[in-house]
Amino acid sequence: MLSVNGIDTYYGLSHILFDVSIRVEKGEIVGLLGRNGAGKSTTMRSIMGLTPPKKGEIIFKGEVITGKKPYILFRKGIGYVPDDRRVFADLTVDDNLEIVYRREETWNKERVYSLFPALYEIKNRKAGFLSGGEQQMLTIARALMGSPELLLLDEPTEGLAPLIVKDLEEQILKLKEAGISILLSEQNIKSAMKLVSRAYVIDNGRIKFEGTRAELDENEEIKRRYLMV
Amino acid sequence: MDIVYSVLPPQFLSQVLVGLSRTTILFIVASGLSLILGVLRIPNVAHGSLYMIGAFVSYSIAKLFGGGPSSYWWALLITPFVIALISFVVERGVFQFLYEREHLMLLLLTFAFSLVFGDLVKLIWGVEYKSVPVPGAFQGFVPLFGGIPFPLYNLFLLCVGPVVALILWFIVNKTKIGKISRAAAVDREMVGAVGINVSWVFATVFVIGCLLAGLGGVLVAPTVSVTLGMDHTLIIEAFLIVIIGGLGNIWGALLGALIFGLSQSLGILLWPKFGIVIPYLAVVVVLLIKPTGLLKSTW
Ligand SMILES: Nc1ncnc2c1ncn2[C@@H]1O[C@H](COP(=O)(O)OP(=O)(O)O)[C@@H](O)[C@H]1O
Ligand SMILES: [Mg+2]
Numbered sequence: 001m002l003s004v005n006g007i008d009t010y011y012g013l014s015h016i017l018f019d020v021s022i023r024v025e026k027g028e029i030v031g032l033l034g035r036n037g038a039g040k041s042t043t044m045r046s047i048m049g050l051t052p053p054k055k056g057e058i059i060f061k062g063e064v065i066t067g068k069k070p071y072i073l074f075r076k077g078i079g080y081v082p083d084d085r086r087v088f089a090d091l092t093v094d095d096n097l098e099i100v101y102r103r104e105e106t107w108n109k110e111r112v113y114s115l116f117p118a119l120y121e122i123k124n125r126k127a128g129f130l131s132g133g134e135q136q137m138l139t140i141a142r143a144l145m146g147s148p149e150l151l152l153l154d155e156p157t158e159g160l161a162p163l164i165v166k167d168l169e170e171q172i173l174k175l176k177e178a179g180i181s182i183l184l185s186e187q188n189i190k191s192a193m194k195l196v197s198r199a200y201v202i203d204n205g206r207i208k209f210e211g212t213r214a215e216l217d218e219n220e221e222i223k224r225r226y227l228m229v
Numbered sequence: 230m231d232i233v234y235s236v237l238p239p240q241f242l243s244q245v246l247v248g249l250s251r252t253t254i255l256f257i258v259a260s261g262l263s264l265i266l267g268v269l270r271i272p273n274v275a276h277g278s279l280y281m282i283g284a285f286v287s288y289s290i291a292k293l294f295g296g297g298p299s300s301y302w303w304a305l306l307i308t309p310f311v312i313a314l315i316s317f318v319v320e321r322g323v324f325q326f327l328y329e330r331e332h333l334m335l336l337l338l339t340f341a342f343s344l345v346f347g348d349l350v351k352l353i354w355g356v357e358y359k360s361v362p363v364p365g366a367f368q369g370f371v372p373l374f375g376g377i378p379f380p381l382y383n384l385f386l387l388c389v390g391p392v393v394a395l396i397l398w399f400i401v402n403k404t405k406i407g408k409i410s411r412a413a414a415v416d417r418e419m420v421g422a423v424g425i426n427v428s429w430v431f432a433t434v435f436v437i438g439c440l441l442a443g444l445g446g447v448l449v450a451p452t453v454s455v456t457l458g459m460d461h462t463l464i465i466e467a468f469l470i471v472i473i474g475g476l477g478n479i480w481g482a483l484l485g486a487l488i489f490g491l492s493q494s495l496g497i498l499l500w501p502k503f504g505i506v507i508p509y510l511a512v513v514v515v516l517l518i519k520p521t522g523l524l525k526s527t528w
Contacts, residue, residue, distance in 0.1 A: 089415065090414075
């Protein structure tokens with residue numbers, strides 16, 4: 001589905017990602033774990049074309065997509081949920097969903113609202129007035145409106161209350177059941193471990209570990225050094 | 230009526246209407262400027278040029294249709310599309326490559342464009358004054374308030390203002406392109422990341438904004454002598470209106486236009502000699518009270 005092959009990404013002159021490689025197969029949830037500032041968001045931005053890598057190659061569904069514009073990538077089936085939420089604050093919840101480009105009909109408002117009933121209750125409220133949890137649901141719902149085949153979920157549980165995190169985890173699993181592949185970034189390894197089948201650990205812009213959930217669970221060294229467990 | 234006139238003299242009421250018809254023109258032009266400023270973040274100095282070109286084009290079109298009393302309607306119908314076409318070419322040809330530049334750079338570039346447009350107008354239409362016929366149905370005056378004659382065409386302008394405001398409200402709040410452009414005004418990167426080609430959104434907004442400038446030009450044409458330089462005063466007024474209203478806020482443009490238009494017309498009534506400075510004083514007062522503009526800015 002997705003393969004990121006040895007990318008190097010910069011913000012201006014600062015070199016952030018070094019030779020990062022990641023694979024996501026169809027229908028799996030893959031973790032991208034690392035502490036604050038490790039390079040998780042930059043990796044997500046690189047894949048989405050928001051901060052295109054200077055070196056390396058990104059392949060999606062067999063096609064090289066490196067350097068393509070974000071709107072094109074969305075239309076090819078990549079949904080992006082940024083870590084800083086970024087709902088369209090001035091628009092209502094419903095309009096946030098309304099304006100999204102519709103690639104196909106697999107997902108529509110009805111299906112999105114049935115996944116997040118709480119959003120339906122507040123569909124006429126301006127997104128800027130939502131709570132953190134509601135905004136997070138909305139950014140996921142918004143990405144779903146494009147019927148993505150791959151979802152980039154950047155720290156979805158960050159800053160949310162435990163009860164809401166639990167709901168969100170269930171919803172993410174439902175997305176997996178619906179056949180969507182997910183690259184999930186997390187600092188919160190506890191939450192991630194419930195969801196992922198494989199994981200990468202990133203630190204200082206370099207991939208330090210790659211393996212199944214069980215392998216990571218056993219690797220105390222990696223967990224202690226990079227994930228503060 | 231006499232009771233009303235004892236509080237509000239007829240001259241005063243008449244000047245209020247004059248001010249409101251001026252407000253119509255100011256609002257139409259300034260709302261276009263504000264739209265472009267809010268969504269594309271371009272302080273488009275050439276906006277005034279499109280207003281001027283609108284007036285000149287309407288002269289030519291009216292002439293083409295015989296220059297009679299009904300020829301103006303053709304000008305009103307066709308000119309906005311001509312201006313839309315010009316602005317479309319300019320946006321796709323040049324401006325679309327400039328969005329990431331600094332504001333000072335954009336200010337200079339659009340200023341350069343206004344000079345080029347000025348020269349082109351001179352080349353095409355020459356330096357003489359042009360006059361555009363007042364449409365037949367609105368020629369002459371009606372006695373209003375205590376019999377003071379009021380130009381019929383200004384009454385027409387008074388009706389056009391609210392119609393344009395309503396259409397704009399509808400586009401901005403109820404249509405998809407309006408919603409998208411409101412989102413893009415705040416976070417264009419994220420709009421791209423939900424599959425929207427922001428470049429075309431910008432092109433559309435730019436064309437709508439410029440079309441408003443052109444419309445302002447056509448509407449003002451029968452009331453003034455159409456001449457080179459009419460872009461300069463207007464662009465300054467329009468920028469001031471946008472600033473006091475709140476950058477990028479269309480209702481701010483309406484409020485700013487009201488303040489500007491009314492203080493202009495009433496200033497002349499109250500203080501004939503220095504009346505023209507009153508709108509500028511009003512701007513200073515507003516900015517002292519609320520430096521960020523009266524309504525919420527999108528910046
Ligand atoms: N816009 C930016 N400009 C410059 N440096 C940035 C920018 N965003 C992030 N960085 C830097 O890039 C590194 C990786 O950041 P990020 O990818 O956001 O990490 P994470 O998402 O894992 O917390 C950090 O050192 C951060 O300071
Ligand atoms: Mg991050």
